[in-house]
Amino acid sequence: xxxxxxxxxxxxxAEIDGKQGERVVEVLKDISPDFADLLIEFPxxxxxxxxxxxxxSREMATVAALTAMGTxxxxxxxxxxxxxxxxxxxxEIIEIMIQMAVYAGFPAALNGLFAAKEVxxxxxxxx
Amino acid sequence: xxxxxxxxxxxxxAEIDGKQGERVVEVLKDISPDFADLLIEFPxxxxxxxxxxxxxSREMATVAALTAMGTxxxxxxxxxxxxxxxxxxxxEIIEIMIQMAVYAGFPAALNGLFAAKEVxxxxxxxx
Amino acid sequence: xxxxxxxxxxxxxAEIDGKQGERVVEVLKDISPDFADLLIEFPxxxxxxxxxxxxxSREMATVAALTAMGTxxxxxxxxxxxxxxxxxxxxEIIEIMIQMAVYAGFPAALNGLFAAKEVxxxxxxxx
Amino acid sequence: xxxxxxxxxxxxxAEIDGKQGERVVEVLKDISPDFADLLIEFPxxxxxxxxxxxxxSREMATVAALTAMGTxxxxxxxxxxxxxxxxxxxxEIIEIMIQMAVYAGFPAALNGLFAAKEVxxxxxxxx
Amino acid sequence: xxxxxxxxxxxxxAEIDGKQGERVVEVLKDISPDFADLLIEFPxxxxxxxxxxxxxSREMATVAALTAMGTxxxxxxxxxxxxxxxxxxxxEIIEIMIQMAVYAGFPAALNGLFAAKEVxxxxxxxx
Amino acid sequence: xxxxxxxxxxxxxAEIDGKQGERVVEVLKDISPDFADLLIEFPxxxxxxxxxxxxxSREMATVAALTAMGTxxxxxxxxxxxxxxxxxxxxEIIEIMIQMAVYAGFPAALNGLFAAKEVxxxxxxxx
Numbered sequence: 001x002x003x004x005x006x007x008x009x010x011x012x013x014a015e016i017d018g019k020q021g022e023r024v025v026e027v028l029k030d031i032s033p034d035f036a037d038l039l040i041e042f043p044x045x046x047x048x049x050x051x052x053x054x055x056x057s058r059e060m061a062t063v064a065a066l067t068a069m070g071t072x073x074x075x076x077x078x079x080x081x082x083x084x085x086x087x088x089x090x091x092e093i094i095e096i097m098i099q100m101a102v103y104a105g106f107p108a109a110l111n112g113l114f115a116a117k118e119v120x121x122x123x124x125x126x127x
Numbered sequence: 128x129x130x131x132x133x134x135x136x137x138x139x140x141a142e143i144d145g146k147q148g149e150r151v152v153e154v155l156k157d158i159s160p161d162f163a164d165l166l167i168e169f170p171x172x173x174x175x176x177x178x179x180x181x182x183x184s185r186e187m188a189t190v191a192a193l194t195a196m197g198t199x200x201x202x203x204x205x206x207x208x209x210x211x212x213x214x215x216x217x218x219e220i221i222e223i224m225i226q227m228a229v230y231a232g233f234p235a236a237l238n239g240l241f242a243a244k245e246v247x248x249x250x251x252x253x254x
Numbered sequence: 255x256x257x258x259x260x261x262x263x264x265x266x267x268a269e270i271d272g273k274q275g276e277r278v279v280e281v282l283k284d285i286s287p288d289f290a291d292l293l294i295e296f297p298x299x300x301x302x303x304x305x306x307x308x309x310x311s312r313e314m315a316t317v318a319a320l321t322a323m324g325t326x327x328x329x330x331x332x333x334x335x336x337x338x339x340x341x342x343x344x345x346e347i348i349e350i351m352i353q354m355a356v357y358a359g360f361p362a363a364l365n366g367l368f369a370a371k372e373v374x375x376x377x378x379x380x381x
Numbered sequence: 382x383x384x385x386x387x388x389x390x391x392x393x394x395a396e397i398d399g400k401q402g403e404r405v406v407e408v409l410k411d412i413s414p415d416f417a418d419l420l421i422e423f424p425x426x427x428x429x430x431x432x433x434x435x436x437x438s439r440e441m442a443t444v445a446a447l448t449a450m451g452t453x454x455x456x457x458x459x460x461x462x463x464x465x466x467x468x469x470x471x472x473e474i475i476e477i478m479i480q481m482a483v484y485a486g487f488p489a490a491l492n493g494l495f496a497a498k499e500v501x502x503x504x505x506x507x508x
Numbered sequence: 509x510x511x512x513x514x515x516x517x518x519x520x521x522a523e524i525d526g527k528q529g530e531r532v533v534e535v536l537k538d539i540s541p542d543f544a545d546l547l548i549e550f551p552x553x554x555x556x557x558x559x560x561x562x563x564x565s566r567e568m569a570t571v572a573a574l575t576a577m578g579t580x581x582x583x584x585x586x587x588x589x590x591x592x593x594x595x596x597x598x599x600e601i602i603e604i605m606i607q608m609a610v611y612a613g614f615p616a617a618l619n620g621l622f623a624a625k626e627v628x629x630x631x632x633x634x635x
Numbered sequence: 636x637x638x639x640x641x642x643x644x645x646x647x648x649a650e651i652d653g654k655q656g657e658r659v660v661e662v663l664k665d666i667s668p669d670f671a672d673l674l675i676e677f678p679x680x681x682x683x684x685x686x687x688x689x690x691x692s693r694e695m696a697t698v699a700a701l702t703a704m705g706t707x708x709x710x711x712x713x714x715x716x717x718x719x720x721x722x723x724x725x726x727e728i729i730e731i732m733i734q735m736a737v738y739a740g741f742p743a744a745l746n747g748l749f750a751a752k753e754v755x756x757x758x759x760x761x762x
Contacts (some may be wrong), residue, residue: 583738600692
């Protein structure tokens with residue numbers, strides 16, 4: 001039986017991206033179903049569910065961090081979707097990525113913009 | 128004579144942190160005054176001056192990125208000051224740092240929180 | 255009232271380093287007591303408490319990772335203590351750090367060795 | 382004529398992964414055969430051949446570090462193979478990757494698990 | 509109308525790689541044409557146009573940094589082209605990458621060499 | 636008895652910085668004298684001793700990489716000394732650091748410039 005944290009995490013994840021929760025569980029079921037639980041419980045059940053920072057600001061912070069780090073392109077795309085789903089505009093996401101040129105260099109910003117473009121194109125194609 | 132970008136950058140920097148502009152110029156004058164110019168012109172004159180993202184969101188994105196990167200503690204402190212100056216609450220900054228545990232690990236979040244505490248203490252002492 | 259995960263985490267942390275749990279709570283109490291809870295609950299209550307990998311191997315993995323990352327010297331020292339407390343020899347820790355020269359470069363290995371030396375010296379002084 | 386270190390390195394590499402030594406020499410022969418020599422001599426002839434840490438612990442340390450760094454997926458896969466070849470269980474490798482969520486963030490752990498899954502699937506297909 | 513910096517940047521970029529300037533503008537036109545401007549103005553108009561360091565040394569420094577960072581393979585390939593265009597030999601580029609094994613580890617050097625090989629092969633195919 | 640590589644490495648290190656070799660041996664003698672050997676043998680005996688790239692270019696590449704990585708300030712200072720010793724001008728070092736703002740962000744460049752200033756000041760004080 002899943003914990004309260006898991007349920008809260010799954011709800012928060014659904015609020016950010018309806019399909020993402022099932023996808024995470026699915027993709028991890030053959031390698032580590034436990035990690036799917038931890039991924040729903042800690043980031044979404046414990047952290048994103050906290051008061052004190054609105055969901056849009058949380059997603060913008062994550063987009064900024066993942067763009068700057070440059071080591072997590074698949075997760076960056078997930079959070080570009082998430083940011084759009086909770087109220088960020090495309091322009092705001094682009095501005096964050098441009099700004100990351102200042103802190104993490106132009107290649108990081110460029111690779112972030114390319115990831116954003118893929119997400120935007122995918123969403124346009126799904127309309 | 129300084130460029131329009133320089134003037135715009137200096138104004139933007141003053142809007143974020145009145146004393147910071149002079150400090151940057153001062154600290155770089157013996158090693159590379161040119162870099163002080165570039166630092167005011169590009170990040171502040173070109174990027175922070177762009178429309179499309181409010182200043183508070185810009186500072187939150189920077190706090191998130193520098194916390195996640197973990198290689199720029201002095202600059203992180205400058206931007207904790209900046210974030211507070213443009214309307215972030217201490218709680219919002221703390222939440223961003225806690226959230227970075229998810230994306231960059233607990234040590235990055237912890238070192239970010241310690242940097243934030245130093246800034247908060249300094250501001251309390253200056254009251 | 256603290257959760258079961260918190261209690262399990264605190265016990266695991268005590269098993270690794272008796273004094274560390276209190277120190278973490280103490281050091282975070284003025285900036286984010288919530289983060290102290292999360293730090294005990296997730297890393298120690300959820301992860302280190304898992305079966306499937308012995309505690310000595312867990313600490314060696316952490317020492318390897320923090321040495322390679324090079325962005326978390328205070329936490330590396332904590333885990334050099336932890337590794338020694340759960341049965342690693344000094345020689346094993348030194349070997350891990352030397353090996354990190356292969357994967358993260360000589361500066362990372364060197365800075366890891368200096369951190370280890372500080373811990374070893376501190377423990378010798380406390381005898 | 383190859384050095385003693387080269388021969389020792391090639392033997393150590395064969396002990397970790399019989400086919401890997403030839404593959405490295407092959408893949409580098411058109412770009413830098415010298416680097417193939419250095420790669421066999423220093424990491425395997427000098428470092429992995431050292432006493433003081435068993436080969437299984439060495440491979441676990443490497444898997445931890447490369448998962449945390451997130452910049453070397455092809456090399457991570459090589460060392461997931463290596464770890465399995467010298468006695469790590471799949472479960473131990475998965476546990477190391479889950480643990481890296483604590484130190485390097487959830488994306489690093491997730492990308493490590495996906496790399497491990499590829500290696501596990503490849504080994505299953507070769508049975 | 510484009511600024512003087514833009515024109516100077518475009519010229520400098522043409523000096524490094526005739527086709528690269530148009531390609532950057534092209535690839536960014538659907539996601540952020542403004543970032544194409546910034547990319548030509550700051551790196552090439554402001555930085556590469558500075559006196560005090562010859563263009564060959566500038567490209568070698570960039571190849572070294574991007575190889576060490578390991579997060580920007582597409583940009584590394586662009587600058588391997590650039591380095592060759594401004595007078596670096598293939599051997600010099602290979603030596604820089606081998607040297608990065610010392611500072612950023614063998615995987616960084618290896619991935620750099622693979623990127624270089626792709627560029628060399630592409631140039632050979634275009635002859 | 637030390638190997639040929641060790642002797643070659645020590646000579647190369649002396650060519651770069653007369654006092655550095657002894658200092659490295661000294662500082663590592665209480666934690667890992669073996670690592671002092673490896674540090675002289677591989678980086679200096681194997682890599683810096685290779686033909687195909689002049690010593691000045693090697694030091695410039697190292698300064699660029701360590702500035703961009705931002706995790707190795709003590710080693711960056713050693714190589715600012717080294718670069719100056721083998722013929723780089725202060726201006727060339729400053730230019731490399733400014734250029735790193737493009738690839739690794741302004742904080743990396745700024746922290747590099749501060750490290751360079753410390754080295755320059757130390758050398759001025761020793762005159």
